[in-house]
Amino acid sequence: xxxxxxxxxxxxxxxxxxxxxxxxxxxxxxxxxxxxxxxxxxxxxxxxxxxxxxxxxxxxxxxxxxxxxxxxxxxxxxxxxxxxxxxxxxxxxxxxxxxxxxxxxxxxxxxxxxxxxxxxxxxxxxxxxxxxxxxxxxxxxxxxxxxxxxxxxxxxxxxxxxxxxxxxxxxxxxxxxxxxxxxxxxxxxxxxxxxxxxxxxxxxxxxxxxxxxxxxxxxxxxxxxxxxxxxxxxxxxxxxxxxxxxxxxxxxxxxxxxxxxxxxxxxxxxxxxxxxxxxxxxxxxxxxxxxxxxxxxxxxxxxxxxxxxxxxxxxxxxxxxxxxxxxxxxxxxxxxxxxxxxxxxxxxxxxxxxxxxxxxxxxxxxxxxxxxxxxxxxxxxxxxxxxxxxxxxxxxxxxxxxxxxxxxxxxxxxxxxxxxx
Amino acid sequence: xxxxxxxxxxxxxxxxxxxxxxxxxxxxxxxxxxxxxxxxxxxxxxxxxxxxxxxxxxxxxxxxxxxxxxxxxxxxxxxxxxxxxxxxxxxxxxxxxxxxxxxxxxxxxxxxxxxxxxxxxxxxxxxxxxxxxxxxxxxxxxxxxxxxxxxxxxxxxxxxxxxxxxxxxxxxxxxxxxxxxxxxxxxxxxxxxxxxxxxxxxxxxxxxxxxxxxxxxxxxxxxxxxxxxxxxxxxxxxxxxxxxxxxxxxxxxxxxxxxxxxxxxxxxxxxxxxxxxxxxxxxxxxxxxxxxxxxxxxxxxxxxxxxxxxxxxxxxxxxxxxxxxxxxxxxxxxxxxxxxxxxxxxxxxxxxxxxxxxxxxxxxxxxxxxxxxxxxxxxxxxxxxxxxxxxxxxxxxxxxxxxxxxxxxxxxxxxxxxxxx
Numbered sequence: 061x062x063x064x065x066x067x068x069x070x071x072x073x074x075x076x077x078x079x080x081x082x083x084x085x086x087x088x089x090x091x092x093x094x095x096x097x098x099x100x101x102x103x104x105x106x107x108x109x110x111x112x113x114x115x116x117x118x119x120x121x122x123x124x125x126x127x128x129x130x131x132x133x134x135x136x137x138x139x140x141x142x143x144x145x146x147x148x149x150x151x152x153x154x155x156x157x158x159x160x161x162x163x164x165x166x167x168x169x170x171x172x173x174x175x176x177x178x179x180x181x182x183x184x185x186x187x188x189x190x191x192x193x194x195x196x197x198x199x200x201x202x203x204x205x206x207x208x209x210x211x212x213x214x215x216x217x218x219x220x221x222x223x224x225x226x227x228x229x230x231x232x233x234x235x236x237x238x239x240x241x242x243x244x245x246x247x248x249x250x251x252x253x254x255x256x257x258x259x260x261x262x263x264x265x266x267x268x269x270x271x272x273x274x275x276x277x278x279x280x281x282x283x284x285x286x287x288x289x290x291x292x293x294x295x296x297x298x299x300x301x302x303x304x305x306x307x308x309x310x311x312x313x314x315x316x317x318x319x320x321x322x323x324x325x326x327x328x329x330x331x332x333x334x335x336x337x338x339x340x341x342x343x344x345x346x347x348x349x350x351x352x353x354x355x356x357x358x359x360x361x362x363x364x365x366x367x368x369x370x371x372x373x374x375x376x377x378x379x380x381x382x383x384x385x386x387x388x389x390x391x392x393x394x395x396x397x398x399x400x401x402x403x404x405x406x407x408x409x410x411x412x413x414x415x416x417x418x419x420x421x422x423x424x425x426x427x428x429x430x431x432x433x434x435x436x437x438x439x440x441x442x443x444x445x446x447x448x449x450x451x452x453x454x455x456x457x458x459x460x461x462x463x464x465x466x467x468x469x470x471x472x473x474x475x476x477x478x479x480x481x
Numbered sequence: 482x483x484x485x486x487x488x489x490x491x492x493x494x495x496x497x498x499x500x501x502x503x504x505x506x507x508x509x510x511x512x513x514x515x516x517x518x519x520x521x522x523x524x525x526x527x528x529x530x531x532x533x534x535x536x537x538x539x540x541x542x543x544x545x546x547x548x549x550x551x552x553x554x555x556x557x558x559x560x561x562x563x564x565x566x567x568x569x570x571x572x573x574x575x576x577x578x579x580x581x582x583x584x585x586x587x588x589x590x591x592x593x594x595x596x597x598x599x600x601x602x603x604x605x606x607x608x609x610x611x612x613x614x615x616x617x618x619x620x621x622x623x624x625x626x627x628x629x630x631x632x633x634x635x636x637x638x639x640x641x642x643x644x645x646x647x648x649x650x651x652x653x654x655x656x657x658x659x660x661x662x663x664x665x666x667x668x669x670x671x672x673x674x675x676x677x678x679x680x681x682x683x684x685x686x687x688x689x690x691x692x693x694x695x696x697x698x699x700x701x702x703x704x705x706x707x708x709x710x711x712x713x714x715x716x717x718x719x720x721x722x723x724x725x726x727x728x729x730x731x732x733x734x735x736x737x738x739x740x741x742x743x744x745x746x747x748x749x750x751x752x753x754x755x756x757x758x759x760x761x762x763x764x765x766x767x768x769x770x771x772x773x774x775x776x777x778x779x780x781x782x783x784x785x786x787x788x789x790x791x792x793x794x795x796x797x798x799x800x801x802x803x804x805x806x807x808x809x810x811x812x813x814x815x816x817x818x819x820x821x822x823x824x825x826x827x828x829x830x831x832x833x834x835x836x837x838x839x840x841x842x843x844x845x846x847x848x849x850x851x852x853x854x855x856x857x858x859x860x861x862x863x864x865x866x867x868x869x870x871x872x873x874x875x876x877x878x879x880x881x882x883x884x885x886x887x888x889x890x891x892x893x894x895x896x897x898x899x900x901x902x
Contacts, residue, residue, distance in 0.1 A: 072658070075659070076655055076658045076659065078651075105661040105662065106662075108661065108662065132654070133654055133655065134651075134654035134655045134657065134658045135658035135659070136658075138657075138658050138659075138661055139658045139659055140659070140661060140662040140663070141659075141662050141663050142662055222880055225880070225881055226786050226881060226882060227780050227784075229881060229882070229884070230499075230554050230555075230779075230780065230783035230784055230785060230786065230882075230884075231778075231779040231780055231783050233553070233554055233555035233783060233884060234497055234554065234555045234779045234782065234783040235779065236555065236559075237493070237497045237555040237556035237557075237559050237560045238496070238497065238556070238559075238560055238561070238562075240526040240529065240559055240561055241526065241527075241529065241561040241562050241563055242561070242562050246779060248780075264879075264880070264881065265881065267879075267881075334758065334776075336776075337755065337758075352778050352779055353776065353778060354775075354776050354777060354778035354779060354780050355755075355757075355774065355775050355776045356775060356780070357652075357773050357774060357775035358651075358652040358655045358656065358667060358773055358775060359648050359651065359652055359669075359775050359777070359780075361655065362651035362652050362654060362655040363648075363651055364651060365647050365651065365787055366786055366787065368880060370880075445880065447880075448879075448880030448881070449879060449880040450880065451874070451877055453874070456871075456872055458685075458688075458866055458869075458870060459643055459646070459685070459789060459791075459866065459868075459869030459870040459871065460646055460647060460650060460685065460688075460869070461647060461650070461651075463650070463651075463654060
């Protein structure tokens with residue numbers, strides 16, 4: 061008699077990326093071939109979907125549509141910012157999860173997210189031991205911030221990195237053309253409130269002396285206005301223009317974000333603007349240069365049209381590996397990207413315990429930032445470069461990328477009670 | 482005895498685009514085959530290069546590098562914002578031009594720019610008649626603003642349009658994924674201080690009911706705060722989120738730009754911020770929705786990585802046609818894009834007199850904007866759609882687009898005097 065198959069729950073968690081759907085594709089395509097997994101139910105809006113018993117039946121989606129996820133940015137099933145408390149603090153949430161999982165024959169839990177999410181996954185993995193419900197729990201890495209530990213890098217980051225490097229190169233070409241009689245300084249704001257990985261990626265565009273970006277402002281380096289303005293001035297004098305990448309997390313020595321430093325609106329309310337206009341105005345006031353600035357915001361993490369092929373492949377691979385881990389009977393682990401010790405970049409899939417991943421932030425090492433604090437070192441470049449390699453273009457129709465929208469049919473609820481989030 | 486060949490002067494003028502170098506490629510490649518033109522000298526930083534006698538000898542550039550211009554954004558020879566006064570107002574400038582042209586055997590003048598530049602080209606075309614210097618003068622259209630008259634569209638616009646439509650689609654997918662528990666409103670600011678063509682292009686991303694963008698704020702439609710907020714609210718209620726494209730030129734009824742409406746910095750100075758944060762803050766204060774905003778700025782007009790193939794082809798074609806016009810003995814004209822009356826979009830090159838083009842702004846017709854003022858009509862879509870069709874990817878190395886940097890060797894000066902700009 062063949063072994064009984066159980067259903068799996070898959071959820072996307074936290075900020076979405078250009079390639080998290082490629083991971084979903086890896087999970088679903090692999091699960092469809094699994095000897096142990098029956099159907100994959102996706103949480104509508106992440107873990108909230110499990111708590112509310114809003115489960116999307118992915119078996120209703122065509123093979124073609126699931127394959128198209130590989131080329132579609134964002135979270136196809138919806139994501140959420142919701143962190144489970146500990147078992148001791150909020151047992152009701154866990155009881156609810158068990159109730160829903162039991163009702164729908166779910167014994168596999170795949171949780172696709174960053175550090176917080178791996179913490180949630182780790183807590184769920186303990187349901188078996190602590191509450192007597194047999195569940196196999198696999199975390200799957202994802203974060204544009206690249207701050208997950210153990211894994212060499214996080215799926216989602218490579219594509220943001222590519223977007224940022226391409227964008228600053230293009231905009232700098234533009235500014236350089238105009239600098240003689242117009243804009244001399246360009247400031248581009250990128251994500252990364254706590255770590256400078258994304259800002260550092262801008263540095264990849266600088267391949268030879270004089271290339272942009274000329275200055276990168278990292279969250280890791282306390283902002284020194286005088287030193288910064290001096291650097292801007294000397295760059296404009298030397299190259300005729302200056303292109304700057306600034307992390308949203310750039311801050312003064314006392315920890316105050318530059319973005320929060322003093323701007324008020326007409327009513328005296330503190331304004332939550334970006335850091336780019338703050339830096340640009342500073343330059344205008346002190347040096348008098350004409351400036352332009354851009355804030356990439358969601359565009360950078362949604363830019364599937366310029367995704368890194370390496371990133372897409374890794375995103376798919378961690379999804380696939382997660383199901384293979386579950387099939388192999390593993391629990392409370394997360395697939396990782398392991399950089400192989402080869403001359404030409406190559407990688408393979410490794411494995412980390414969720415308890416080692418949860419709530420640990422991988423900071424950018426100081427040795428990745430140049431001594432003056434405004435650029436990246438060769439060692440940093442060697443680390444980052446392979447992650448943006450390769451293009452993986454979506455298909456286009458009428459000049460626009462064709463991103464799939466799934467049917468996202470909810471299965472019938474079976475649990476009698478509702479659960480308030 | 483073969484006819485004597487003369488040199489040509491080519492200059493890029495005003496804000497650069499993702500495809501103005503494709504036009505330069507068209508000019509130079511065609512001129513290299515011309516029976517009348519000897520060398521093409523490019524102005525270093527546009528017309529300023531002619532006044533300063535800073536002429537780049539394009540014959541020193543390899544065939545391969547000139548071909549690579551087709552894939553390189555920005556102005557390869559430098560551009561400028563500099564408008565010649567009329568002959569009556571500043572005769573000295575024109576005398577200087579003749580002095581430089583004469584010294585370098587230049588009898589062809591190709592000027593690549595927008596409305597102001599076509600005005601300059603028109604003035605230069607009169608040098609023959611008014612000052613006895615034989616010159617053939619051809620204007621070449623370029624502007625991301627799409628506001629040149631007579632031509633069906635302007636090279637440079639199609640690529641910005643594609644960038645904007647792709648970006649709002651991608652960011653909206655992202656916001657929709659997160660809206661249940663996080664960001665509900667996304668605001669993306671685009672260029673176009675006087676006309677809403679670029680903002681309108683965002684509307685192409687909306688292909689069916691409910692698609693983003695849900696609201697476009699045009700410079701042509703006076704901003705009505707109450708009506709706008711109501712629309713935001715009803716959109717969030719209906720679709721769960723709201724994606725907005727706002728033109729930098731969006732303004733109140735009295736003409737005040739939204740971007741200028743009252744923000745001051747900590748020192749009480751009026752702050753030249755973007756319009757996106759102003760709109761986003763308005764929504765936060767009145768409706769309480771969590772928001773994100775992006776300002777595309779130069780990224781949109783430099784984004785060669787996602788240029789429209791149609792745009793690239795047209796940009797090349799107007800460069801080629803300009804030289805062919807000169808070869809045919811024409812003067813004081815500009816090649817135009819003519820939309821053919823075919824079911825499937827097709828186009829050909831036409832011809833306009835510079836005097837008809839100079840200083841005329843093509844506004845967006847009211848019939849291109851929906852009655853409620855927040856979207857584009859079918860007629861507008863039919864006009865815009867073909868302009869973004871096709872992808873024309875640059876080549877990549879190490880994950881980055883390979884944009885050419887020319888040698889830009891200046892020829893030896895011959896004129897004894899300097900000219901102060």
